[in-house]
Structure formats: C-alpha cells, structure tokens
Amino acid sequence: MSVSLVNRVVLITGASRGIGRAVALAFAREGARLVLAARSAEGLAGVEDEVRALGSEALSVPTDVTSPEAVTALVDAAVARFGRIDVLVNNAGIGKVGSVESAAFEDDVRQTMRASLFGMINVTQAVLPVLRRQGSGAIVNMSSVMGRKAFARFGSYAIVMHGFPPSRTASARSWPATGSACR
Numbered sequence: 001m002s003v004s005l006v007n008r009v010v011l012i013t014g015a016s017r018g019i020g021r022a023v024a025l026a027f028a029r030e031g032a033r034l035v036l037a038a039r040s041a042e043g044l045a046g047v048e049d050e051v052r053a054l055g056s057e058a059l060s061v062p063t064d065v066t067s068p069e070a071v072t073a074l075v076d077a078a079v080a081r082f083g084r085i086d087v088l089v090n091n092a093g094i095g096k097v098g099s100v101e102s103a104a105f106e107d108d109v110r111q112t113m114r115a116s117l118f119g120m121i122n123v124t125q126a127v128l129p130v131l132r133r134q135g136s137g138a139i140v141n142m143s144s145v146m147g148r149k150a151f152a153r154f155g156s157y158a159i160v161m162h163g164f165p166p167s168r169t170a171s172a173r174s175w176p177a178t179g180s181a182c183r
C-alpha cells in the first residue's frame with residue numbers, strides 16, 4: 001500500500017547531519033513539510049536550505065532532546081507552525097567506542113542512554129498527545145543492528161540500543177485505538 005506524504009508534517013530529531021539529514025531530504029522529495037531538530041542551529045540552517053531548495057517547507061528548532069523543556073518547546077513550535085504532526089522520526093543519538101574494561105565505560109553508557117534512549121522517550125512523550133488528538137500518526141525510532149547483537153568495543157552503544165525494541169512495543173501497545181503506528 002502506498003501512502004502519499006504530500007503536505008504531511010514530519011518531525012525529525014538529529015536532523016542537522018548524517019542519517020537525519022538524509023531522512024529529511026527524502027521526505028522533502030515526497031512533498032512533506034519538515035520540522036528539523038538538533039542542537040546545532042548552524043547545521044539545521046544548512047539542512048533547512050536544502051529542504052527549501054527541493055520545494056518543501058521547513059521549520060528549524062534548535063533542541064537538545066535531553067531537555068524535557070526544550071522538547072516541549074519543539075513540539076509547541078511544530079504545532080504552532082503546521083497545526084499537526086503526522087510522523088515523528090526519533091533519530092537523535094550518540095555512540096561511544098570503548099572497551100567494557102575502560103574507566104570511561106560506565107559514563108559512556110550513561111551519556112548514550114541520556115541522549116539516545118531518554119531523548120527518544122522525551123520526544124515521544126511530548127508528541128503522543130498530539131497524535132492522540134489527531135487520532136493518527138506514526139513514530140519511527142532509529143535503532144541499530146546493535147539493538148540485536150553486540151560487538152567488542154561497542155558495548156555501551158549495544159546496551160542502549162537493546163532498550164529500543166521494548167520501548168517501541170510498549171509505545172505501540174499504549175495507543176492501539178488511535179490508528180497510530182510505531183516502528
């Protein structure tokens with residue numbers, strides 16, 4: 001089944017570079033309207049220009065997803081500008097490389113959990129009331145192959161990524177009546 005994305009409002013975290021930027025441009029090519037979030041205002045401005053060059057609308061909101069207040073302001077800005085949110089792409093995140101034996105390992109886990117897992121939870125919690133009001137919407141969480149297996153030196157990242165599948169299942173089961181989807 002193909003779904004038109006023309007004029008759909010898509011909020012992407014971690015949109016200032018990398019995969020988030022690529023996802024934003026892919027949605028823009030399909031005619032979606034973009035809300036771009038990350039900490040770097042400069043990075044967001046560059047991606048916003050690229051989205052506009054493709055003929056789509058974009059709103060950049062510099063946001064640290066670890067801050068619930070900043071995330072609330074992001075969602076408020078998105079709704080004020082576009083009136084709705086159809087798709088949330090939880091893409092913001094970090095990854096640390098280092099052995100389990102390293103002195104920094106515990107801190108690596110904490111930092112990754114804060115940005116990638118709790119960031120995802122913060123944004124999901126702020127967007128869910130909007131999806132409920134609309135009775136529709138989709139959430140995409142950017143996990144990794146390391147959410148299924150772990151590799152040497154990527155232990156902190158794998159520990160955090162393994163938290164994504166149950167988060168997705170719990171989210172999907174928490175609002176089955178609204179017609180929303182969580183991937």
Ligand SMILES: NC(=O)c1ccc[n+]([C@@H]2O[C@H](COP(=O)([O-])OP(=O)(O)OC[C@H]3O[C@@H](n4cnc5c(N)ncnc54)[C@H](OP(=O)(O)O)[C@@H]3O)[C@@H](O)[C@H]2O)c1
Pocket residue numbers: 013014015016017018019020037038039040041043063064065066091092093094095115116119142143144145
């Ligand atoms: N690269 C891979 O091979 C791979 C594979 C599987 C999954 N992933 C996942 O895909 C996502 C993107 O990966 P990537 O390779 O594109 O990474 P990247 O190039 O390092 O980009 C990460 C993005 O997240 C943003 N970000 C980081 N911390 C943030 C915070 N606290 N608040 C708001 N934004 C934040 C960064 O922007 P600012 O620095 O401006 O905030 C940037 O836009 C990550 O979640 C990663 O775990 C990556």
